[in-house]
Amino acid sequence: MDEVDVPPQFLCPISLQLMRDPVTVSTGITYDRENIERWLFSCKQYTCPATKQSLTETDLTPNHTLRRLIQAWCTLNASFGIERIPTPKSPVDKTQIVKLLNEAKKFPNLQVKCLRRLRSIAFESERNLNCLEAAGAIEFLASSMKNNDYDSTVSEAVVEVLSHLKLSHDHFKNLVNNDGIEFIESLVKVLRNGNFQSRANAIMLLKSAFEVADPTHLISVKTELFVEVVRVLQYRISQQVSKASLILLMELCPWGRNRIKAVEGGAVLVLVELLIEVMDRRVCEMLLIVLDQLCRCAEGRAELLNHGAGLAIVSKKILRVSHVASDRGVRILTSICRYSATCKVLQEMLQVGIVSKLCLVLQVDTSLKTKERAKEILKLHSRVWKNSTCIPSHLHSSYPSN
Numbered sequence: 321m322d323e324v325d326v327p328p329q330f331l332c333p334i335s336l337q338l339m340r341d342p343v344t345v346s347t348g349i350t351y352d353r354e355n356i357e358r359w360l361f362s363c364k365q366y367t368c369p370a371t372k373q374s375l376t377e378t379d380l381t382p383n384h385t386l387r388r389l390i391q392a393w394c395t396l397n398a399s400f401g402i403e404r405i406p407t408p409k410s411p412v413d414k415t416q417i418v419k420l421l422n423e424a425k426k427f428p429n430l431q432v433k434c435l436r437r438l439r440s441i442a443f444e445s446e447r448n449l450n451c452l453e454a455a456g457a458i459e460f461l462a463s464s465m466k467n468n469d470y471d472s473t474v475s476e477a478v479v480e481v482l483s484h485l486k487l488s489h490d491h492f493k494n495l496v497n498n499d500g501i502e503f504i505e506s507l508v509k510v511l512r513n514g515n516f517q518s519r520a521n522a523i524m525l526l527k528s529a530f531e532v533a534d535p536t537h538l539i540s541v542k543t544e545l546f547v548e549v550v551r552v553l554q555y556r557i558s559q560q561v562s563k564a565s566l567i568l569l570m571e572l573c574p575w576g577r578n579r580i581k582a583v584e585g586g587a588v589l590v591l592v593e594l595l596i597e598v599m600d601r602r603v604c605e606m607l608l609i610v611l612d613q614l615c616r617c618a619e620g621r622a623e624l625l626n627h628g629a630g631l632a633i634v635s636k637k638i639l640r641v642s643h644v645a646s647d648r649g650v651r652i653l654t655s656i657c658r659y660s661a662t663c664k665v666l667q668e669m670l671q672v673g674i675v676s677k678l679c680l681v682l683q684v685d686t687s688l689k690t691k692e693r694a695k696e697i698l699k700l701h702s703r704v705w706k707n708s709t710c711i712p713s714h715l716h717s718s719y720p721s722n
Contacts, residue, residue: 333370347371353380479507489532496532527571566610589626601642615651638677
């Protein structure tokens with residue numbers, strides 16, 4: 321390309337690259353399809369980049385004349401290493417998608433073929449995503465999930481397309497409120513039986529669904545969902561999926577008996593194991609937030625205390641990660657000291673350095689609330705701890721008086 325001059329009319333005004341599929345917008349300016357579609361549908365800019373005029377219509381008209389000129393120019397300059405651009409295929413439109421959906425509804429044996437085609441359409445371009453939405457594909461996909469007696473091919477294709485569609489809050493609200501329990505249970509089946517990519521897609525969909533769900537749906541979640549979310553955390557598919565799983569737990573745990581369900585699903589032990597190894601600051605904070613929520617029930621506190629490293633790892637994260645992590649760590653210890661402080665627990669807290677850490681919290685730059693909680697814990701068990709030789713001498717002066 322460096323040896324020859326490209327005619328300026330052959331370049332896309334947005335990127336100054338050779339046009340491969342020239343299309344004209346309503347202002348009369350021609351752009352390369354890929355670039356103008358990215359401008360319109362990804363960047364959500366509904367103006368003509370060259371003229372700055374508003375585009376009331378986003379229809380793109382193929383400029384066949386210019387495309388043929390570009391192809392002819394490529395052929396003439398083949399000796400310079402210029403490859404002839406292929407003739408682009410016509411993009412899919414709403415009418416074609418509606419026809420595809422109607423065929424799948426009318427002939428159930430065509431459903432898998434339809435889903436594969438929808439997946440292909442969804443991955444082609446941002447413009448296609450808008451066409452799928454306008455044609456009613458979201459409703460069709462939700463219905464396919466609800467009525468599927470777990471055919472893995474169907475379920476995995478559905479969650480892949482739904483994930484790629486980047487549904488809005490309103491879409492998720494409609495899905496959850498209209499098909500709530502069935503939609504959620506379908507996603508749980510994918511978590512249990514799907515491959516790693518399908519589980520990742522299902523977690524992302526569940527996270528978005530529960531962020532807009534009504535309290536009735538949040539309260540009615542079954543233990544099985546927590547079991548599967550915890551399994552996804554154990555698999556460590558990716559950091560993005562782990563964060564989504566933790567956000568999902570943070571969203572669900574405060575409601576009804578969900579804390580107990582999460583504990584029954586094995587959440588506490590897995591969270592502690594992850595906390596031992598985690599390096600990412602935000603993930604560490606999220607783990608401590610969920611543990612704090614679970615330690616507000618007796619079952620959660622018992623599970624934390626049953627783990628040999630439970631108290632020690634919570635203490636270790638205080639003052640080492642962030643103010644948020646320190647605050648949540650001290651909250652967890654507050655729950656333990658208020659409601660589960662047996663002689664054995666109090667001695668363990670001395671031996672693993674928790675009491676010394678709480679004294680240190682009073683000396684350093686932490687939030688007022690964190691200091692108040694630390695002081696409360698130290699006062700609560702001062703008869704056992706205050707004169708202990710386990711506390712370094714330089715921290716004795718920090719121990720609050722009653």
